[in-house]
Amino acid sequence: MATTTKTTLDRGVLKLAAVLVLGALAPLLDSTIVTVAIHTLGIELHTSVSTVQWVSTAYLLALAMAVPITGWSANRFGAKRMWIIALALFLIGSMLCGIAWNIGSLIAFRVIQGIGGGLMLPILQTLLLRAAGRERIGRLMAVVTLPALVGPILGPVVGGLLVGHLDWRWIFYVNVPICVAAIVLAVRTLKPDPEPTAAALDVPGLLLISPALAGIIYGLSQVGDRGGFGHPSVLLPLILGVILLTVFVLRRTSEPLIDLALFRTKSFTASTGLLFLTGFGLYGAMLLLPLFYQQARGETVTAAGLLLVPQGIGSVIARAAGGLTDRTGPRPVVLAGIALTTIGTIPFAFAGTSYWLLGIALVIRGAGLSAVNLAVMVGAFRDLEPVQIPHASSTTRIMQQLGGAFGAATLAVVLQSQLTGHPASTAFAHSFAWAVGFTVIAAVPALFLPGRRALE
Incomplete structure (x- = not known):
């Protein structure tokens, strides 16, 4: 009888999750919409490709630098207030981006957006994990990660429609009603914050880790454009970031x-x-997929986005992995998810695979990715005390960012080297073969995850 109470998400937790998921949808949609619109922004603002890329880069760096402070801020000022x-x-950042008068102002306003986005996801995890308890983490993660699935599915489609039929400013104005609704619901729904528990801000630590993350991620973001890891624009920020992180x-x-x-x-x-x-095999390959459909198969940006929808469908199907992880522990679910992701990536490693088979493979791959993501988060939080959750939320977000950046950079180098001596179809096939190898390697730490544990 008690077990049912502990392992079922009650209406209050689901209501809280719905309010928070609505807010999280804004930054997750925004990142994919802006990616689709980068070319249009360059034309409309009369700037070069290298300059307009800073619309994305500035946002990403601001987001990375904001993440480390979320654990302290949630304890010091309250998670509700910080949300x-x-x-x-x-x-505010979205509205300012919409009225930007040149590329410089747009980049500056994207920094404000990035700070807000960097704070949001770790605080969302903190609020929900505190409300749900350990035994329901898997079911909770199945709800929390929904925006991460909806973003890649809807983002390219919405972005294509906005860019194709409305002024470019609407790619930022579209966030306004979502944020306003999320703020109103948060004020009405979220419980008052408990008394502050954090001590004074660790300023030296902040001055070390935030620039460290910015340096590492910036260096990795330059790998594809600079032809590898050996260019000074890659090496210098990367080395500086690693030194600061080590200190x-x-x-x-x-x-x-x-x-x-x-x-x-x-x-x-x-x-x-x-x-x-x-980040190497599972999420680094996310870089390859849209490029594969555009460069190897000759599809438009919008068509490539639609062709990736099956992966989102697979991710939705795998929502059941949340409850399964609560019952069996994260280890078997992660291993099964890695196996599914591997199976779903293999068809891309063969040139000339039919669209039908690729669509089926994406469903399988999406299910595997979703299962891994859910179960890993359960493993991360299941054995922690409530007071540790804010710091753990920041740390897991940092590791996701670094892993994804390293994975994307590594596969960008692999793809670039393959494109120099092979046709596009063969180059992408070889690159996906590398992604399969990286995915299999990820099974090693999965063996150290916890298995079944008796419910308390």
Whole structure:
């Protein structure tokens, strides 16, 4: 009888999840919509390709630099208050982007958006995990990660429609009603914050880790354009970022910005290691998929987005993995998800595979990706105490960002080297073969995830 109470999400938690998911939809939709519109922005604002790329790069760097402070801010000012502040920042940034008068102002306003977006997802996790409890993390993650599925499905379609039929400014104005509704519902629905628990801000730690993440991610973002890891534009920020990150890890302080004591928990360490490694095979391949349909198959941007919809369908199908993970533990679900992702990627490693088979493969791949994502998050949070959740939310988000950036950069180099000596179809086939190999390697840390645990 007690087990049912603990493992079923009650109406209050589901209502909270719905309110928070609505807000999270704005940054997740925004990133894919802006990606589709980058070429149009360059034309409309009369600027070069290298300059207009900073519309995305500035947002990404601001997002990365904001993530480390979320754990401290949630404890110091309250998660509800910080959630509303994050939404307000994203709203203000979106409105300012919509009225931008040149490329410089647009890039500056994207920084404001990025700060709001960087705060939002870790705080969302903190609010929901505190409300649901350990035994329901899997079911909860099945709800929380819905925006991450809807964004890639709707983003390219909405972006194509907005760019094709309305002024470019609407790619930012579309966020306004979502953010306004999310703020109103958050004010009415979220429970008041408890008393603040955080100490003074670890300013030296912030001045180390935020520039470190920005340097690493910026360096990795330049890999594709600069032809590899050896270019100074890649090496210098990457080396500087790694040095700053190393100093942050080695320094000793009583109230660190990121609590590294989390890594004493075996399941958390295995999960964060897996989050990083899956960036290579599981999420790095996300870079290849739209390029494959455009360059190897000659499809338009909008058509490529539609052809990727089956992957989103597979992800929705795999929502059941949340409850399964609660019952069996994350290890078997992650291993099964990695196997499905591998199977779903293999057809892309053969040139000339039919569209029908690729569509089926994407459904399988989407299901595998979704299962891995859900189960890894369960593994990360299941053995932690409630007080550790804000710091853990920041840390898992950082590992996801770094893993995805490394994965995308590595596969960009592989693809570029293949394109120099092979036709596009063969080059992409070889690149996807590398992605399959990286995916299989991710199974190693998965073996250290926890299995079934008796419910308390």
